[in-house]
Amino acid sequence: DASLVEVNSFSPSVPISPSSMTNQYRFEDGPELRDLFITVDDPESHITAIETFITYRVVTKTTRGEFDSSEYEVRRRYQDFLWLKSKLEEAHPTLIIPPLPEKFIIKGMVERFSDEFIETRRKALHKFLNRIADHPTLTFNEDFKIFLTAQAWELSSHKKQGPGLLSRMGQTVRAVASSVRGAVRNRPEMFTEMNNYLETFSQKINLLDKIAHRIYKEEREYFNEMKEYGPIYTLWSASEEDIAESLKGIASCIDRCCRATEQRMAGLSEHLLPILHEYVLYSEILMGVLKRRDQIQGELDSKVDALANKKTEKDLFSEEIGKLEDKVERANNALKADWDRWKQNMQWDMRSTFTNVAENNLRYYEE
Numbered sequence: 073d074a075s076l077v078e079v080n081s082f083s084p085s086v087p088i089s090p091s092s093m094t095n096q097y098r099f100e101d102g103p104e105l106r107d108l109f110i111t112v113d114d115p116e117s118h119i120t121a122i123e124t125f126i127t128y129r130v131v132t133k134t135t136r137g138e139f140d141s142s143e144y145e146v147r148r149r150y151q152d153f154l155w156l157k158s159k160l161e162e163a164h165p166t167l168i169i170p171p172l173p174e175k176f177i178i179k180g181m182v183e184r185f186s187d188e189f190i191e192t193r194r195k196a197l198h199k200f201l202n203r204i205a206d207h208p209t210l211t212f213n214e215d216f217k218i219f220l221t222a223q224a225w226e227l228s229s230h231k232k233q234g235p236g237l238l239s240r241m242g243q244t245v246r247a248v249a250s251s252v253r254g255a256v257r258n259r260p261e262m263f264t265e266m267n268n269y270l271e272t273f274s275q276k277i278n279l280l281d282k283i284a285h286r287i288y289k290e291e292r293e294y295f296n297e298m299k300e301y302g303p304i305y306t307l308w309s310a311s312e313e314d315i316a317e318s319l320k321g322i323a324s325c326i327d328r329c330c331r332a333t334e335q336r337m338a339g340l341s342e343h344l345l346p347i348l349h350e351y352v353l354y355s356e357i358l359m360g361v362l363k364r365r366d367q368i369q370g371e372l373d374s375k376v377d378a379l380a381n382k383k384t385e386k387d388l389f390s391e392e393i394g395k396l397e398d399k400v401e402r403a404n405n406a407l408k409a410d411w412d413r414w415k416q417n418m419q420w421d422m423r424s425t426f427t428n429v430a431e432n433n434l435r436y437y438e439e
Contacts, residue, residue, distance in 0.1 A: 108205045109133045110220065112198035115190045116147070125149050128194055130201070132220045144221045152219065153197055155231055159215040160204070165364045166403040167210065168410045170203040171353035172196070188341075196346065209406070257373055259366060260404065266411060267362055274355040281348045288340050295333045302326040332439040339432040347425045351418060358414070361407060368403050372396040 114129040127147040134142060153172055160169045173196040201220075204210045218230055302323050309319035375393050 106206075107135045108211060110198075110201045110205050112194055112201060115194055118149075126190055126193075128197060130220065138217070139221065141221075146221070146223065146227075148219070148227075150193070150197075152227065153200065156215060156219045157200075160210055160213060163213060163215070164209065164406070166361055166368070166407045166410075167207075168354075168358060168361055168407075168414050169210070170200050171350055171357055172200055174353075192341075192346065196350075199350075259369055262408070263362065263365065263404075266358075270355060270358050270362070274352075274359070277348065277351050277355055281345075281352050284340065284344050284348050288337065288345065291333060291337050291340065295330060295337060298326055298330050298333065302330065328439065332436050336432060336436045339429070343428050343432075344425060347421055351421070354414070354418070361410075365403050365407055368396075368400050372400050 109132070111131045112128050113131070116127050118125050118127060127149045130144075130146050130148050132144040157169055157172055160167075173193050204213075204216055210216065215230075218227065222230060305319045305323035305326065309316040309323070312319060372393065375396055379390065379393060
């Protein structure tokens with residue numbers, strides 16, 4: 073769709089062989105300008121009396137002066153990534169925080185704790201950290217530095233210092249509820265345009281996500297059927313001497329089609345499906361960011377109204393309004409810069425993803 077392209081504890085551990093470490097993320101800055109490199113690899117399964125979970129090795133290499141060492145190696149589980157994301161949202165409410173893969177994979181795709189599930193999640197976590205590292209503001213967040221460098225017990229101690237999960241959820245619920253009570257009167261036109269753009273983008277990306285999953289499901293069913301037919305023709309050739317060679321040829325052809333279809337499915341599951349679903353999550357994140365910006369605007373509007381109706385304490389109200397005006401301006405500037413950056417990356421991701429799918433389809437039909 074052309075319009076879419078325009079939108080852009082100690083526990084025993086059992087090692088699991090890591091897959092290839094191909095990084096498919098495009099960084100805006102060239103390698104010579106970057107000073108922070110992060111790799112997520114080497115998943116391990118941990119089994120305790122009460123739970124089974126996966127940890128991933130996070131290796132960081134840097135030349136930044138604020139780091140005490142040039143290289144760090146720590147192990148993190150999914151809950152640690154969730155903690156980092158919540159701290160970034162708390163510290164930067166009007167910046168676009170990259171999405172994390174959901175707690176559980178989409179039903180019917182792969183089983184939890186299977187090699188495919190673990191590798192899909194590893195890639196997503198790797199991309200999550202590198203998107204943060206590449207962000208001009210998030211990359212210098214103190215909690216991000218702690219996540220990359222602290223040993224497990226240090227991170228656990230640091231996490232206990234912040235507000236609890238229920239407290240954070242309560243703050244988020246109150247913020248969203250406050251932001252949707254009514255339309256913001258003085259919202260700049262560009263943020264209304266952003267909101268309209270996102271509504272259209274969300275509809276299109278969700279539709280594409282559903283279509284892609286339907287295509288993948290149909291391809292899998294077709295592949296499973298072909299796998300059953302090949303051996304039938306091979307067996308048939310043993311009892312039909314006159315047409316044995318032709319039957320063997322059909323069996324060989326079906327086998328080649330099976331291999332080509334399997335490669336096509338791999339391309340869909342590795343490249344198309346993750347990108348589409350990532351931007352489904354991005355659309356939800358961006359809606360939340362716009363609501364938080366509107367909430368800050370709403371605070372300012374309510375103070376201006378209060379000042380207009382107040383006979384006394386005008387100096388105090390004027391000071392509060394001045395602070396809120398600065399807060400709104402900072403929020404607007406942060407979101408505008410992040411929006412342009414996100415849109416550029418989205419357009420590149422969509423263009424490269426659909427070009428890759430088209431090339432894979434050409435190879436498939438040629439085979």
